[in-house]
Amino acid sequence: MNTAVRAAAASVLLFGCVRNPATGKLQLDIVSESQEVEMGKQAAQEVQQTMGTYKDPKVEAYVNNLGQSLAKQTTRPNLPWQFHVVEDASVNAFALPGGPVFVTRGILGTLNSEAELAGVMGHECGHVAARHSATQLSKAQVAQLGLGLGSILSPAVASVGQVAGAGLQVMFLKFSRDDESQADKLGLAYMANDGYDARSMLEVFRTLNRVSKLAGGGKLPQWLETHPDPENRLGAAEQRLKEIKHDFTGAKVNREDYLRTIDGIVYGEDPRQGFFKGQLFLHPELKFQVQFPEGWKTQNTPQAVAAISPKQDAIVQLQAAGQGTSPEQAAQKFFSQKGIQRGQAAQTSVHGLPAVAAYFAAQTDQGQIGGLVTFLGYNNTTWAILGYTAAAAVQQHDAEFKSVTTSFGPLTDAAAANVQPAKIQLVKLDQPMTVEQFQQKYPSNLKVEEVALINGLDAPASPMQPGQTYKRVVGGPPHDQQKQAAR
Numbered sequence: 503m504n505t506a507v508r509a510a511a512a513s514v515l516l517f518g519c520v521r522n523p524a525t526g527k528l529q530l531d532i533v534s535e536s537q538e539v540e541m542g543k544q545a546a547q548e549v550q551q552t553m554g555t556y557k558d559p560k561v562e563a564y565v566n567n568l569g570q571s572l573a574k575q576t577t578r579p580n581l582p583w584q585f586h587v588v589e590d591a592s593v594n595a596f597a598l599p600g601g602p603v604f605v606t607r608g609i610l611g612t613l614n615s616e617a618e619l620a621g622v623m624g625h626e627c628g629h630v631a632a633r634h635s636a637t638q639l640s641k642a643q644v645a646q647l648g649l650g651l652g653s654i655l656s657p658a659v660a661s662v663g664q665v666a667g668a669g670l671q672v673m674f675l676k677f678s679r680d681d682e683s684q685a686d687k688l689g690l691a692y693m694a695n696d697g698y699d700a701r702s703m704l705e706v707f708r709t710l711n712r713v714s715k716l717a718g719g720g721k722l723p724q725w726l727e728t729h730p731d732p733e734n735r736l737g738a739a740e741q742r743l744k745e746i747k748h749d750f751t752g753a754k755v756n757r758e759d760y761l762r763t764i765d766g767i768v769y770g771e772d773p774r775q776g777f778f779k780g781q782l783f784l785h786p787e788l789k790f791q792v793q794f795p796e797g798w799k800t801q802n803t804p805q806a807v808a809a810i811s812p813k814q815d816a817i818v819q820l821q822a823a824g825q826g827t828s829p830e831q832a833a834q835k836f837f838s839q840k841g842i843q844r845g846q847a848a849q850t851s852v853h854g855l856p857a858v859a860a861y862f863a864a865q866t867d868q869g870q871i872g873g874l875v876t877f878l879g880y881n882n883t884t885w886a887i888l889g890y891t892a893a894a895a896v897q898q899h900d901a902e903f904k905s906v907t908t909s910f911g912p913l914t915d916a917a918a919a920n921v922q923p924a925k926i927q928l929v930k931l932d933q934p935m936t937v938e939q940f941q942q943k944y945p946s947n948l949k950v951e952e953v954a955l956i957n958g959l960d961a962p963a964s965p966m967q968p969g970q971t972y973k974r975v976v977g978g979p980p981h982d983q984q985k986q987a988a989r
């Protein structure tokens with residue numbers, strides 16, 4: 503869960519009911535440039551509020567300068583371009599209509615030169631210039647009207663229960679193959695015209711391939727989910743580079759500048775944003791802890807921390823319900839939503855914290871659901887703990903819902919309160935060695951394959967050159983916690 507959640511909570515609660523019920527096609531056709539810019543601005547705000555930005559002025563300024571320079575190469579240099587780094591460990595980049603472009607701190611820690619980053623950002627600028635994301639946002643708005651994202655929640659409950667609004671959905675929608683191909687082509691042109699060695703884009707695709715392989719059959723990095731087929735795109739980019747016959751002699755790569763900029767950047771999940779110790783969730787920044795039932799599968803997302811029962815028939819989640827809002831006000835807002843019936847009241851305080859708790863029922867496409875919702879005040883924030891299941895199963899899960907609610911309390915573990923994230927550290931080599939030897943001499947809290955990956959190298963046996971600067975990852979929570987925190 504992200505610290506930015508507190509500020510965002512109020513808008514998140516209201517989100518979802520303000521959408522224009524136009525069809526995607528109609529919307530697309532009527533989107534003027536000013537509307538496109540406005541949509542992007544709103545979605546960008548939501549992204550920043552829900553994901554949070556990575557707060558490092560040096561890194562922010564660097565990314566923005568690079569982005570502004572690339573934007574001048576596009577056919578739409580006068581858009582209100584903005585470039586941000588989001589607080590997200592995954593390898594990802596995305597663009598919104600009309601100018602906002604985001605890169606994750608995860609991709610910054612993974613890339614190895616300014617030219618590689620220019621390739622990624624040039625590609626995203628290509629989506630904006632070609633208005634691909636305007637189309638996507640229209641589709642996302644329509645998708646949200648249907649709430650067809652596998653949610654078992656009614657729209658009313660979803661306004662508390664959802665973990666992503668339209669701004670975030672945009673990122674998870676796939677662009678068409680044609681759009682991707684066009685953005686790749688535009689990105690290469692922008693970076694080349696801006697003086698960068700566009701061959702670096704090949705390194706980006708190789709790195710993405712490695713990220714994909716290292717992730718195994720499991721979860722793909724998000725940039726690959728939304729930008730499929732890095733292998734094909736690598737081939738296509740090689741072909742394109744041959745065709746344009748551009749002479750890249752002396753073109754900018756800026757490896758050292760880039761590495762110096764990201765020196766010290768947080769790598770991997772940031773335990774300051776909450777982590778699990780078994781079923782106990784601890785949040786060092788927000789200073790609370792909460793215990794989830796044994797055997798339930800847990801997940802920490804920027805907006806909420808949630809757990810699903812072993813049979814996947816019940817969910818409990820905790821999220822901020824508002825700052826400057828009392829538990830009573832938050833409860834009132836929740837129950838004033840259409841389609842939600844208020845049931846019997848439950849306990850009114852949790853370990854002395856002011857709380858309003860009640861059972862509720864709601865009609866959804868999948869039938870009647872019910873559960874227990876508790877709003878409690880802690881540290882100037884009202885928190886919502888929402889447990890729900892099929893209406894007939896509420897009794898069966900009641901003890902579990904209550905156990906989560908009553909386990910909420912201040913963070914007491916000093917070590918957990920002071921936990922620090924892992925960070926990138928630079929090492930300049932004075933002799934040749936393999937990645938494997940590097941890992942022995944300068945250990946990282948990572949597998950050796952991942953050390954190779956973040957250095958743009960293929961394998962543990964790959965050579966590293968003397969005089970070059972490389973990355974290692976130091977510090978961070980003990981290994982088991984890190985694994986637990988991984989999404």
Ligand SMILES: [Zn+2]
Pocket residue numbers: 625629677682685728729
């Ligand atoms: Zn793309």
